[in-house]
Amino acid sequence: MTEPTDATGTADTKGTTELGATVWLTGLPSAGKTTLANALADRLRAEGHRAEVLDGDEIREFLSAGLGFSREDRHINVRRIGFVAELLASNGVKALVPVIAPYADSREAVRERHRTEGTGYLEVHVATPVEVCSVRDVKGLYAKQAAGEISGLTGVDDPYEAPDSPDLRIESHTQSVQESAAALHALLTERGLA
Template sequence: MRAARLMKRQENEMSVTERGATIWLTGLPSAGKTTVARALAERLRGEGHRAEVLDGDEIREFLSAGLGFTRADRDTNVQRVGFVAQLLASHGVKALVPVIAPYADSREAVRKRHEQHGTPYLEVHVATPVEVCSVRDVKGLYAKQAAGELSGLTGVDDPYEAPEAPDLRLHTHDRTVAESAEALNALLRERGLA
């Protein structure tokens, strides 16, 4: 039974003409991960590629409902998102994943899963300083944390382990959204994925 499923999966993967990939955008809250991912997805679709954005907030609402923000829950969330991204990517989709994923070992486990399946995986660090993120404060999280209404904010009173050697480091505070999306698209072209 398992062998038959594996053969069917391999046949499906071989019938995909476009090479998929997971592009994981990690960074602090309000760093610009989702904004850049959506801009790149629009661009890729305009060029005829299949692209999906696996937004961290939407994933938490639907796929990881009930999980909190303990380290174990964050790891579980990252592994779930990584599984879905790898599955999409193995079927020719560019899976853009703007998810904080604060722990390096969780991100590395997702990378290894992709490697085991021969699926391209790129890690992009959206390296926006916490001072800029707190001014952007898209969801009001920094304000709530400062007012004592929230604890466990990644990069403030909860750890964030920035990637040491990402495939790309984007400084979104120094460039426009379009420039960031173009830098990412250039990386995909360089790696033969666009």
């Protein structure tokens, strides 16, 4: 007798056939990525889905400690996160990834890994203007950059390559967190992932 498999052909040893997926939320610092990911995770969990938020700050502390903010280090960090996200998603988890990921080639490498593995993937651009982000300034980064205490702030004095054609673009400064989460949930449902 063979193990039942899910839609990706993965053995289903836990009695579930739920499809996982990675939702990659990219945007500037203080754009609202983590807030949106947490709101969506709450909604998915309330519906009985397994959902995990892979917060960029926590990943840097526990998985990518020692990496700096050079282009190469950022690329390594994004690929590591993409690996973990795909692993979770291929095992039936909704992996929600609120990470700046400023370079298009890094994000494309993550998308390609998911495509190769046959794992669902959505790229969401949380398209909050830098002027709004600098007012929100959740971590005080914009203030530190303006005071000359730090440099290399993404979107200010370091590049951010906004996605040309994301699966969804959310302007968090024009709608509530719940409206944004509902739009993202609707896309997951439309794609058969929620």
